[in-house]
Each structure stands twice: as C-alpha cells, then as structure tokens.
Amino acid sequence: MRQKTRKKHRKGKRIVLSLLVLILTISAVRFAVNQTAFQDFLHFNTDVASMxxxxxxxxxxxxxxIPKDWKVELTELSNGxxxxxxxxxxxxQMFDDMRAQEVYPVVASGYRTAKKQRELMDDKVDSFLAQGYSRSEAKSEAKKWVADVGYSEHQTGLAVDINADGVNSSGQQxxxxxxxxxxxxxxxxxxxEDKTEITKTDYEPWHYRYVGAESAAKIYESGLCLEEYIGMMN
Incomplete structure (x- = not known):
C-alpha cells in the first residue's frame, strides 16, 4: 500500500511539474509576443530616411x-x-541680408552629435519629471520638443535654430x-503651428530646415509641411 501511495505521489508531482513547465512556456511565449507588439506600437517605424x-x-x-551611411562635412560658424x-x-547670404535690414540673428543650434542629442533629451525628460510627470509621461512630453537620437534633423547638419542676438533685435523680429x-x-x-498633428512636434518659430530654393518656394506657396510635400512627390 505504501509503495502504491508513493508511486501515486510521484506521478502527481510529475503531472504538477509538467503543468507548471507548460504554463511557464506559454507565459514566456505570450510575453515575447506582447513585448514585440508593444515595441512595435511604442517605437517609431524603423524605416530609414530616403535620399x-x-x-x-x-x-x-x-x-x-538618419541613414547609417549619412556623412556630413561641416563648416564652423563664428559662434562655434x-x-x-x-x-x-x-x-x-540670408544672415547678411537680415543684418542689412537691421535684423540681427544668431544660430543658437546647428549640427548636433548623437551624444549632444541624447543629453538634450535627458535634460528635457528631467525637466518634466521635476514638474511631477511620471517617467513615461515625461518622455512623451519631451518628444514634442526634442527628437530621439537618430531622429533629429540637427544630426544631419541641415537644420538650424535661429534666434535674435538679444541686443539689437528681439526674437519676434x-x-x-x-x-x-x-x-x-x-x-x-x-x-x-498648424501642422503639429503631422510633424508630431510643437510649433517652433526658430527651427528652419534647408531644402533648396526651388522646393522652399513650393512649400512656402503651398502651405505644406515637409512631410506633406515629400508625400506629394511620392
């Protein structure tokens, strides 16, 4: 009787262990699937910008x-x-003409390294955390103002933040x-200001992007943002 009881007990343990392994396996698979879906939902499309x-x-x-093979040759401005x-x-030429009309601009931010972009994002997240936002909320809010590393136009060298010199001109001028x-x-x-739903970035009257005279004229005349203009070309 005792031997039969022991056998039943061992058999019961094996069944429980098998069920436990099965449950853990299913849970692991579901977790992996959910993680992938979550990453796909949260993270931006991993498409590489086209030239x-x-x-x-x-x-x-x-x-x-930004493509991994993107190369930029830089020219340093007088302010570094x-x-x-x-x-x-x-x-x-644009700055020379502005000054001739008594408007005095400065490039507050031009080309940025990945390291610099990461620092700006971290600083912006910290500022929202200090205001009481949760980390996920702070990250979400920060992305409205600062792009993630690799997704910033400043890393291309084609974008400039232009502000007033603070002495001879005001920002509004x-x-x-x-x-x-x-x-x-x-x-x-x-x-x-009216394209934030498309650009996913809040209005920035100081942020200008070089696209060339022909395209700039078309974009200005049409009232399109760059996303819309490229979409129309495609």
Missing part, C-alpha cells in the same frame, strides 16, 4: 531615422556652431523676418 529626392530633401522625423557645408553659402523671407534662401519653417 530618393536628393540630399536636401531627406525626411528625418519621428518615423524616419556648425552646419553642413552645402547650406553655408545660402545661410550666410527675427521670427517674423524668417517667416516672410527664409524660403528665398532655401529654408523652410520646419514645424508650423
């Missing part, structure tokens, strides 16, 4: 990442900021001039 329409019309945003050398002549004239030099207002 199909030329280097000046590369679309880098929340959805399209740098930009892609291909946009420098038009940028310089500079932003107003740029809104009316930057397209003539190949630059567009990258994040318009």
């Amino acid at each position: 199909e329409h030329g280097w000046n019309l590369i679309l880098v945003n929340w959805e399209y990442k 900021q740098s930009v892609d050398s291909r946009i420098y002549p038009d940028l310089q 500079v932003y107003a001039w740029l809104a009316d004239n930057a397209w003539k030099y190949g630059f567009i207002l990258r994040y318009p």
Whole structure:
C-alpha cells in the first residue's frame, strides 16, 4: 500500500511539474509576443530616411531615422556652431541680408552629435519629471520638443535654430523676418503651428530646415509641411 501511495505521489508531482513547465512556456511565449507588439506600437517605424529626392530633401522625423551611411562635412560658424557645408553659402547670404535690414540673428543650434542629442533629451525628460510627470509621461512630453537620437534633423547638419542676438533685435523680429523671407534662401519653417498633428512636434518659430530654393518656394506657396510635400512627390 505504501509503495502504491508513493508511486501515486510521484506521478502527481510529475503531472504538477509538467503543468507548471507548460504554463511557464506559454507565459514566456505570450510575453515575447506582447513585448514585440508593444515595441512595435511604442517605437517609431524603423524605416530609414530616403535620399530618393536628393540630399536636401531627406525626411528625418519621428518615423524616419538618419541613414547609417549619412556623412556630413561641416563648416564652423563664428559662434562655434556648425552646419553642413552645402547650406553655408545660402545661410550666410540670408544672415547678411537680415543684418542689412537691421535684423540681427544668431544660430543658437546647428549640427548636433548623437551624444549632444541624447543629453538634450535627458535634460528635457528631467525637466518634466521635476514638474511631477511620471517617467513615461515625461518622455512623451519631451518628444514634442526634442527628437530621439537618430531622429533629429540637427544630426544631419541641415537644420538650424535661429534666434535674435538679444541686443539689437528681439526674437519676434527675427521670427517674423524668417517667416516672410527664409524660403528665398532655401529654408523652410520646419514645424508650423498648424501642422503639429503631422510633424508630431510643437510649433517652433526658430527651427528652419534647408531644402533648396526651388522646393522652399513650393512649400512656402503651398502651405505644406515637409512631410506633406515629400508625400506629394511620392
């Protein structure tokens, strides 16, 4: 009797262990599937930005990442900021013309390294955390102002944040001039106030992106943002 009881007991243990292994296996598979789905939902499309329409019309945003083979040759400005050398002549001409009209701009931010972009994102997240946001909320809010590493136009060297010098001009003077004239030099207002649902970035009157004179004129005249313009070309 005791031997039969022991056998039944061992058999019961094996069944319990088998069931436990089965449950754990199913849970692991479900977790892996859910993690993948969650990552796909949370993370931006991993598509790489295309240069199909030329280097000046590369679309880098929340959805399209800078290609790994993207190379930028930089020209350093007088204040230590740098930009892609291909946009420098038009940028310089625009600034010269602004100053001739007694509007005094400065490039507050030009080309950024991945390290610098990461630091800016971390700082912005910390600022929202300090305001009482949860970490996930802080990250979400920060993305409205700062792009993730690899998804920032500043890393291409084609984008510039243009502000006033703070002495001879005000920010509003500079932003107003740029809104009316930057397209003539190949630059567009990258994040318009009425396009935030498309760009996924809040209105930034200081952020300008070089696309070349021809495309800048078309974008300015049409009222499209870069995402819409590229979409129309495709």
